[in-house]
Amino acid sequence: MTWQGVLQIFVLMGIAAILARVVGGYMFLVLARPNDVRSLRTASGSTSSSSGNSADGSAGSSSRGGLATKTLEVAGTIPRLDVWIGAIKSVLDRIIEPVERAVYRVCGIDPDQEMRWTTYVFALLAVNLVGFAILFILLGLQQWLPLNPAHLPRIPFWVSLNTAISFTTNTNWQAYAGEATLSYLSQAWLVVQQFLSPITGICLFLAVARGFSRHSTKTLGNFWRDFVRTLLWIAIPGAIIGTIVLIILGSPQNLHAYTHVTTIQGVHQTIAQGPVASMTSIMQLGNNGGGFFNMNAGQPFAGPNMASLLFQLILGFAVPSGCIYLFGRMVADVRQAWAIFAAMAILFVVGALVVYGFEAAGNPIISALHLAGHANWTGKETRFGIGSSSLFENSTTTISWGSTAAANDSLTPIAGLVLMFNMKSGEVIFGSWGAGMIGMLAYAVLAVFLAGLMVGRTPEYLGKKIESFEVKMSVLAMVVPSFVILILAALSVIVSAGLSGILNPGPHGLSEVLYAFASGVGNNGSAFGGLNAASPWYAATVGIAMLLGRYAMYIPLVALGGSLAAKQRIPASAGTFPTHTPLFIGLLIGTVFIVGALVFFPALALGPIAEQIAMHAGRLF
Amino acid sequence: MNMRMLWTSAKLVLLSCLFLGLVYTLGMTGIAEVLFSGQANGSLVHYDGRVVGSRLIGEQFTSAGFFQGRPSATTPSYNAADSSASNLGPTNKLLIEHIKARVKAFLKENPGVKASQIPISLVESSDSGLDPDITPASAYIQVPRIAAADHLPQSTLREIISSHIRGRFVGIFGHPYVNVLSLNLSILKIAHVPGAYTAQSGSSRR
Numbered sequence: 001m002t003w004q005g006v007l008q009i010f011v012l013m014g015i016a017a018i019l020a021r022v023v024g025g026y027m028f029l030v031l032a033r034p035n036d037v038r039s040l041r042t043a044s045g046s047t048s049s050s051s052g053n054s055a056d057g058s059a060g061s062s063s064r065g066g067l068a069t070k071t072l073e074v075a076g077t078i079p080r081l082d083v084w085i086g087a088i089k090s091v092l093d094r095i096i097e098p099v100e101r102a103v104y105r106v107c108g109i110d111p112d113q114e115m116r117w118t119t120y121v122f123a124l125l126a127v128n129l130v131g132f133a134i135l136f137i138l139l140g141l142q143q144w145l146p147l148n149p150a151h152l153p154r155i156p157f158w159v160s161l162n163t164a165i166s167f168t169t170n171t172n173w174q175a176y177a178g179e180a181t182l183s184y185l186s187q188a189w190l191v192v193q194q195f196l197s198p199i200t201g202i203c204l205f206l207a208v209a210r211g212f213s214r215h216s217t218k219t220l221g222n223f224w225r226d227f228v229r230t231l232l233w234i235a236i237p238g239a240i241i242g243t244i245v246l247i248i249l250g251s252p253q254n255l256h257a258y259t260h261v262t263t264i265q266g267v268h269q270t271i272a273q274g275p276v277a278s279m280t281s282i283m284q285l286g287n288n289g290g291g292f293f294n295m296n297a298g299q300p301f302a303g304p305n306m307a308s309l310l311f312q313l314i315l316g317f318a319v320p321s322g323c324i325y326l327f328g329r330m331v332a333d334v335r336q337a338w339a340i341f342a343a344m345a346i347l348f349v350v351g352a353l354v355v356y357g358f359e360a361a362g363n364p365i366i367s368a369l370h371l372a373g374h375a376n377w378t379g380k381e382t383r384f385g386i387g388s389s390s391l392f393e394n395s396t397t398t399i400s401w402g403s404t405a406a407a408n409d410s411l412t413p414i415a416g417l418v419l420m421f422n423m424k425s426g427e428v429i430f431g432s433w434g435a436g437m438i439g440m441l442a443y444a445v446l447a448v449f450l451a452g453l454m455v456g457r458t459p460e461y462l463g464k465k466i467e468s469f470e471v472k473m474s475v476l477a478m479v480v481p482s483f484v485i486l487i488l489a490a491l492s493v494i495v496s497a498g499l500s501g502i503l504n505p506g507p508h509g510l511s512e513v514l515y516a517f518a519s520g521v522g523n524n525g526s527a528f529g530g531l532n533a534a535s536p537w538y539a540a541t542v543g544i545a546m547l548l549g550r551y552a553m554y555i556p557l558v559a560l561g562g563s564l565a566a567k568q569r570i571p572a573s574a575g576t577f578p579t580h581t582p583l584f585i586g587l588l589i590g591t592v593f594i595v596g597a598l599v600f601f602p603a604l605a606l607g608p609i610a611e612q613i614a615m616h617a618g619r620l621f
Numbered sequence: 622m623n624m625r626m627l628w629t630s631a632k633l634v635l636l637s638c639l640f641l642g643l644v645y646t647l648g649m650t651g652i653a654e655v656l657f658s659g660q661a662n663g664s665l666v667h668y669d670g671r672v673v674g675s676r677l678i679g680e681q682f683t684s685a686g687f688f689q690g691r692p693s694a695t696t697p698s699y700n701a702a703d704s705s706a707s708n709l710g711p712t713n714k715l716l717i718e719h720i721k722a723r724v725k726a727f728l729k730e731n732p733g734v735k736a737s738q739i740p741i742s743l744v745e746s747s748d749s750g751l752d753p754d755i756t757p758a759s760a761y762i763q764v765p766r767i768a769a770a771d772h773l774p775q776s777t778l779r780e781i782i783s784s785h786i787r788g789r790f791v792g793i794f795g796h797p798y799v800n801v802l803s804l805n806l807s808i809l810k811i812a813h814v815p816g817a818y819t820a821q822s823g824s825s826r827r
Contacts, residue, residue, distance in 0.1 A: 004793045011793060107632040108625075122622040123630075129622075130630040134638065150702075180703045188642040195641045196634070224629065236641075243649045250677060252663045253653035258702055259663060261672045263680045264802075264809060265687060266818030271675055271701040273663045278649040295704040298748035300677040301663065306795030362741075363711045366720060370737050372758065377742040378716065379706045382691065382754040383787075385796025389748075407706035407748050410716075508710035530708035611712055620714045 001360040005387025009352045012391060013345045016317045016430070020341055023318045024325025025085045030233040031206060031226065031326070038213045038332040038463075038569075089233075096232045103228050111225035116218050117562030120207050121555055123223040124200055128168050131196055136164035138189045148183035149257035150272075155181060158539035163190070165543045169550040170197035170432055172283065172290030172402050172525035173542055175533040179272035179293050184255055190290060191279055195239070198286035198319070198433035199230045204554050205323055205434025208441060211561030212462045213330040215569040220561055234319065235286065242281030242315050249311065250304030251277040276301050284315040287432035289402025289525040297392070297405040298381050305383055309392065309405060316399050320430040323437040331462050335580035340440055343588045347429045348398055351422055355415040356390040363412060365618055379407025390415070393526075397422035400432035402525025409504065409512065409528040413615060416528070417608035420515055423522035425596025426481055426553070432523060438557050440588075442474040445560070447584065447591045449474075451577045460576055463569045473560040480553040482599045485517040488541050489603065492517075497537035503530025506621025507614065511607040514600075520545030521553075666802060668809070669819055674802055675701075679753040685730060686770035686814035688755070688763055688804045691743060692723055695750035704749045720744050731766045738762060754798035757786050771812040781807045 104111055115123070138145075139160040143153055155163075159175050166173040167190050178187065207220040214220075247253050252273045259271040276292045280302050283290055293299035303309050324344070328337025362374040380389045389406040396403055397419040408419060422429055428439035445461055449471050452459030459466040492498030492513045502509040512528040519526055520542040527533060533542065578584065597604075614621075653661035664676045674680050681699040682689045693699045694707035709716035723744040724736055743759040760782045768775045785799045785807070808814060 004789060008793050103633075103636070106636065107629050109629060123626050126622050126626040126630040127633060130627060131634045134631075134634050138638075177703055177705070184646075188646045189638065191646060192634070192637050192642045196637055224633075227633075231637075236645075239645070240649070244652070247653050247657050247660050250660050250664060253650050253661045254663070255647075255650055256662070259665065259672065259675075261665075261674050262818060263682075264668060264673050264805060264817055264819075265680070265682055265684055266816075267681050267699075269674060269678075269680060269699065269701050271663060271678055272703075275646050275650055277653065277661075278646050293704050293749075295706060295749040295751075298706075299704045300679070300749060300751055300753055301675075304664075304677050306790035310790060310794055365711070365717060366741070366745075369720065369724065371724065371739050371741045371744065372737060373741040375741065376711070377745040378709065378711075379746070379748045380742075381748050381752050382742060382756055382798045383752075383795055385789075388795050405748065407708055409708040409710060410706065412711055503708055504710035504713050506710075506712055508712060511710075528708070529706060530710070611710070615712050619712065620717060621712050 001357060002387060005356050005360065005390070006353070008387060008391055009349055009356070012313060012317075012395070013349060015314060016321045016345065017341065019314065019318050020321035020325040021081070022085065023322030024329070025082055026089060027234065027319075027322045027326045028329040029086060029089050030229055032330055033221070036210055036213050036221065036330055038330065092233060092237065100228060100232055103232075107224070109224040109228070111222055111228070113222055114219035115222055117207060117220050117558050120220050120223045121558050124203055125551075127196065127227065128200060131193055132164050132168040135167060135189055135193055136160060139163060139186055142183050142186050145183065145185050147185035147188075147255065149255070150183070152181060152183050155186070156534070158536045159534055162539040162543045165546050166525065167193035167288070167290060168197055169523050169546045170201055170286070170288060170435070171520065171523040171546045171549075172288045173520055173527065173533070173546060174290055174525065175539050177294035178291060179274075184274050187275065187279055187292060191282055194279070194282045194286050194288040194290065195231060195235050198288065199227055199235060201432055201434035202230045202319075202323070203227055203434070204558060205438050207558045208438045208561035209327050209330050211564030212464060214565045215567060217565050220558070220565055235282070238285045238315070238318070239278075239282040242285050243278045245311055246277040246281055246308060249308035251280055251308065252301050253277040273301065280312070281315070284312040284401070284403060285318065287316060287320065287399055287401050289396065291403060295404075297403050298407070300381075303381070303384070303405050306388060309384060309388065312403070313392065313395055316395065316401050316403070317430065319433050320399050320436050323434055327437060333462070333580070336462060339580040339585050340444070340588070343585045343592075344429050344440065346585070346589060347592065348394070351398065351418045351429070352391055352394040354418050355394045355411075356387060358412040358415045359386050359390045361412070364616055365620065368618070376410070376412055379410035381405065393419060394422065396526050397524060398429040398431075400427040400436060400522060400524050402519065404526050407529055408515070408526060409530045413508070413511070413608040413611040416511055416515065417604055420511075420518050420600070420604070420608070421596050423518040423524050424481055424485060424600050425592050426478060427522040427524065428592060435523065435554060438554060439477070442477050442557055442560070443591050443595075444579065444588060445470055445474045446478070447587045448577060448579065450591065451587060455577070457575055460570060461579060463572065464564045464567050465570060469563050470560050473556040473563075476556040477553045478595050480548055481518070481521045484521045484545050484548050485514065485600070486603060488517045488545055489513045492537070492541065495537070497535065501532035501535045501538050503532070504621070507607050507610040508621070511611065514603055514607050516542055517545050521549035523549050666806070668806055676800065676802060677753055679747075679751045680802060682801065682805065684770070684814060684816040685766055686812075686816065687808065688760055688767065688801050690755060690801045691752050692719070692746040693750040693752075694746040699751060701751055704751055706748050706750065707746045719746075731763065733765055734762060753802060754800055757782060757797055757799055760799050760804065767808070771808060771814055773808070773812050777811070778808075
């Protein structure tokens with residue numbers, strides 16, 4: 001291990017904190033309406049800000065009617081940073097607001113119509129269903145459509161079905177090699193869902209967050225408005241800036257046929273290119289992870305150098321971090337947000353250190369050959385090295401990204417285990433757009449419930465009573481990953497169709513299968529690449545995992561939001577368990593750890609843990 | 622879910638296909654071609670009046686007189702139209718067999734080098750199979766072989782390497798590396814490399 005390798009983990013978390021503040025502040029201005037922000041007057045003691053005394057009297061009068069920013073303005077606490085963010089937004093407003101109105105007009109949307117949670121969910125399902133159908137049809141037409149200079153043939157049925165599910169659920173599991181399967185036009189259709197699917201995550205999150213910020217109401221906002229504004233103010237400007245930076249840093253962006261060259265040694269080489277930067281940009285920004293090339297960001301056109309890879313990390317962390325701070329602003333108590341951020345960051349840093357430690361220590365079987373060095377370089381690119389590759393792979397499984405810059409199948413067993421933990425715990429360590437934050441809020445509900453059991457009091461979180469319905473919905477969401485992963489993985493190692501898709505023998509084979517379903521249900525999309533994902537068995541079962549991971553997990557949590565929104569807000573009392581303290585952060589981490597690790601311990605013992613022990617014993621399979 | 626919702630969704634998705642699928646991809650391509658045509662077209666490298674590869678994409682070098690890159694797991698090696706890793710797990714017999722075979726081959730091609738001097742990254746395959754770079758140590762270890770094959774002083778080759786080393790990004794991220802194609806083009810400028818393919822040798826072979 002080198003000090004650079006350790007330091008970069010902390011530097012990335014520092015960047016994530018800055019992103020949380022800046023992007024979150026921007027998202028707050030774009031997405032939160034006045035009635036989405038908890039008013040300071042009715043706020044309980046636990047939510048009063050540091051300048052609480054002067055704010056208390058004056059804030060109440062304007063908080064309902066005025067702009068979201070007004071609440072803060074009256075409180076006299078508008079920081080300079082928010083002034084700048086507001087200035088940038090107002091420049092964008094001038095360009096985007098006419099577009100927004102045009103979209104509403106063309107699509108027949110009334111953005112002011114408030115929706116109950118059921119209506120909100122149905123609208124979301126409608127967009128996903130239609131998006132899936134159109135993508136599936138367009139992929140099926142590849143061989144007859146233009147922009148196919150490499151003359152790539154028809155996509156197999158199972159692969160296009162799996163791909164259409166994968167990209168509409170924000171998973172981006174890829175059962176195909178991009179440059180050898182998809183025309184430029186087919187890649188462009190995937191880009192459409194790379195814009196739309198993360199936005200549905202934000203909508204889910206806003207619905208749940210309103211459950212906490214609103215009170216005594218049956219409605220959770222308007223789905224169409226949330227959807228269109230996220231697209232126009234966040235996804236599109238971000239993707240355009242991202243594309244331009246990625247091109248400057250070296251990624252190609254063209255529509256030419258693949259380049260044929262003869263090297264200086266007389267070898268013939270066909271170099272696949274295409275519109276790489278525009279896809280890489282939105283795949284990273286949207287936590288999609290579905291790359292242009294088979295080897296994703298490890299392919300040197302998608303990840304040409306460390307500067308580009310770091311920029312891609314920044315794109316990936318931007319919105320998930322921003323959601324945390326946005327939540328803090330909506331409930332008018334950013335300390336709550338930073339407590340959640342701290343829990344996520346601690347889980348991230350510990351995971352990244354473990355991955356890096358095991359990768360730097362390497363494989364003892366290879367060390368026995370007495371070569372120079374002992375780190376695990378198999379499946380890693382020289383320019384990224386061990387440290388940044390480990391950091392990237394830990395990031396890809398925490399922010400539900402699935403973009404890879406190293407071959408996860410060739411990682412040391414315990415490093416692979418950490419990546420699986422990141423996904424199996426429900427993708428809550430930052431997570432993808434919105435979805436990570438919702439998952440973490442479900443854990444927070446469970447954590448206060450556990451704390452409530454210990455002291456024998458009805459639990460509360462952020463001024464809302466947590467009762468049996470809320471706990472049931474949270475548990476339901478938490479049970480989905482374990483149920484899906486364990487059942488489907490068990491089936492896959494029984495039936496011959498499942499077994500024949502495994503590449504590596506021994507316990508590593510089980511890890512391949514466990515990882516696939518953890519990735520599917522976590523809507524992650526990264527893989528232990530040896531598994532034959534294109535076979536009908538895995539195309540179908542991972543498809544099921546992706547659907548359940550998206551809808552069975554998050555719809556109960558929107559129901560939780562609906563239930564919370566209807567509740568009265570109760571003032572904090574001496575008996576209220578404070579949820580911004582180190583004690584709560586510890587309890588939250590503990591809850592994540594119990595669900596993410598202990599539920600899967602028997603399966604992990606047979607896979608990565610058994611392999612680690614075998615590796616130290618020098619046993620090969 | 623009623624018909625009205627589906628109809629609104631259909632209009633939204635079709636608009637998105639038009640603007641996010643087509644206009645976005647084509648517009649970005651247009652901007653790229655005008656402003657950054659070098660990167661936009663794949664950072665291609667010209668030598669001897671023709672394109673000899675991309676600075677970013679590794680190539681297969683087997684001549685003793687060239688620097689050689691890392692093992693590639695694509696089929697065939699360094700297939701830039703189908704990137705792939707080996708995906709072999711750490712306890713897979715094949716992984717260890719492959720590494721042992723590469724060590725053996727390296728020792729044969731580089732007489733005088735001991736196994737304990739071979740950088741581990743030089744015998745373990747990369748992620749993309751197209752890694753264009755090697756670590757500086759992996760370059761220095763090949764100097765005696767190349768010097769003998771090309772009749773160049775070792776010191777010249779060491780100077781070429783040290784002038785091509787790229788460090789970590791902002792001193793922290795990534796790993797120091799040298800680009801194999803750049804090294805080999807520098808050699809071609811000053812020496813006759815046996816087995817090198819030039820416009821001249823190409824026409825005589827035809």
